[in-house]
Amino acid sequence: MASPMRIRAAAKDGVTEVRVLMAHVMETGQRKDSSGALIPAHFITELSARHNDKLVLSAQFGPSVSTNPYLAFKFNGGAKGDKLAVTWVDNKGDTRSDEVQIA
Amino acid sequence: MRKQFKAVALSLALAFAAPAFAQDELNFDAYREMLADGNPAELYEMEGEELWRTARGPKNATLEQCDLGLGAGVVPGAAAQLPRHFADTDRVQDLESRLMYCMETLQGIPSEQIIKGKFLKDERAKLAALVAYVVTHSNGEKIAIDLSHPKMKEMYALGEKAFYYRTGAMDFACSSCHSQDGKRIRATQLPNITKPEGAAAGWGSWPAYRVSNSQFWTMQHRLWDCFRQQRTAEPIFASDVTIALSVFMAGKGNGAEAVWPGVKR
Numbered sequence: 001m002a003s004p005m006r007i008r009a010a011a012k013d014g015v016t017e018v019r020v021l022m023a024h025v026m027e028t029g030q031r032k033d034s035s036g037a038l039i040p041a042h043f044i045t046e047l048s049a050r051h052n053d054k055l056v057l058s059a060q061f062g063p064s065v066s067t068n069p070y071l072a073f074k075f076n077g078g079a080k081g082d083k084l085a086v087t088w089v090d091n092k093g094d095t096r097s098d099e100v101q102i103a
Numbered sequence: 104m105r106k107q108f109k110a111v112a113l114s115l116a117l118a119f120a121a122p123a124f125a126q127d128e129l130n131f132d133a134y135r136e137m138l139a140d141g142n143p144a145e146l147y148e149m150e151g152e153e154l155w156r157t158a159r160g161p162k163n164a165t166l167e168q169c170d171l172g173l174g175a176g177v178v179p180g181a182a183a184q185l186p187r188h189f190a191d192t193d194r195v196q197d198l199e200s201r202l203m204y205c206m207e208t209l210q211g212i213p214s215e216q217i218i219k220g221k222f223l224k225d226e227r228a229k230l231a232a233l234v235a236y237v238v239t240h241s242n243g244e245k246i247a248i249d250l251s252h253p254k255m256k257e258m259y260a261l262g263e264k265a266f267y268y269r270t271g272a273m274d275f276a277c278s279s280c281h282s283q284d285g286k287r288i289r290a291t292q293l294p295n296i297t298k299p300e301g302a303a304a305g306w307g308s309w310p311a312y313r314v315s316n317s318q319f320w321t322m323q324h325r326l327w328d329c330f331r332q333q334r335t336a337e338p339i340f341a342s343d344v345t346i347a348l349s350v351f352m353a354g355k356g357n358g359a360e361a362v363w364p365g366v367k368r
Binding site: 003004006019021023066067068070072 | 140
């Protein structure tokens with residue numbers, strides 16, 4: 001199972017800043033292991049962030065994104081105590097969702 | 104025209120030769136600052152925190168009774184005062200060896216498994232996550248190790264000796280790379296560990312997440328790799344020489360602020 005994300009969300013003057021750290025190998029599919037065999041691609045393909053069930057960010061990721069990706073973004077709205085949920089799906093169909101309260 | 108061109112070329116050459124320029128080019132601090140918010144070491148810290156609270160091992164116990172020097176279960180500030188002499192074991196222990204001791208005594212996980220294991224694998228990987236958890240709770244603390252105990256003095260002296268001890272196929276010592284200012288390996292600046300600032304820069308910025316290989320390295324891992332780079336015999340995990348070098352570095356860096364966990368190239 002995928003490891004948890006660390007999500008921080010803080011509202012200030014009507015704008016919420018979200019910072020997300022994801023644990024993922026983000027294997028490109030181009031690398032070889034010590035025996036010369038290709039390491040199969042394994043990376044996040046889609047990511048979405050929801051504020052109280054309303055979609056605020058939708059992103060497509062690819063193999064060029066680093067291991068353990070870090071994502072920061074801002075959106076208009078959001079208040080202290082609101083829910084913010086982030087979900088990603090990878091090319092193997094694995095998925096992970098985490099939720100925090102906006103601080 | 105020609106003269107003018109020469110003058111321009113000369114001033115350009117001077118600009119490029121200026122040491123300030125070279126320093127800026129090699130400055131990793133700006134990058135580190137950008138990453139400070141999203142240091143992936145946090146992912147290890149989260150894992151470590153869970154491991155600290157999870158009942159595991161043959162004795163099915165948590166580590167919440169583990170005494171890191173400030174009393175049973177006290178984590179904040181503990182790393183800043185390690186290595187230290189522990190009365191219960193009558194040994195000088197660094198964070199890794201102390202955690203290993205707790206895992207063995209409280210949880211029944213044999214230390215042999217970790218000592219004979221590999222970095223980033225199995226119990227040794229779990230130990231590294233625990234290290235990430237503990238050091239994060241000493242971030243920004245001043246390094247404050249107590250060198251008054253005779254065994255600490257002994258370890259400091261041994262560490263100093265090991266630091267200058269030339270060995271291996273290349274006749275290398277730690278001091279070969281770490282006893283002058285402004286030395287570097289490729290673009291990585293090497294701290295001058297013979298000076299307090301340098302020792303603090305080294306001791307106070309590991310454990311760290313290494314961006315180039317996406318791995319979290321503890322100080323034991325860092326030291327092991329230094330030995331490997333010297334082309335000398337691998338030190339045994341958490342052996343006295345590694346703890347002695349740690350006492351030497353931490354002791355010299357005493358009083359400086361620790362940035363834990365660090366971010367490295």
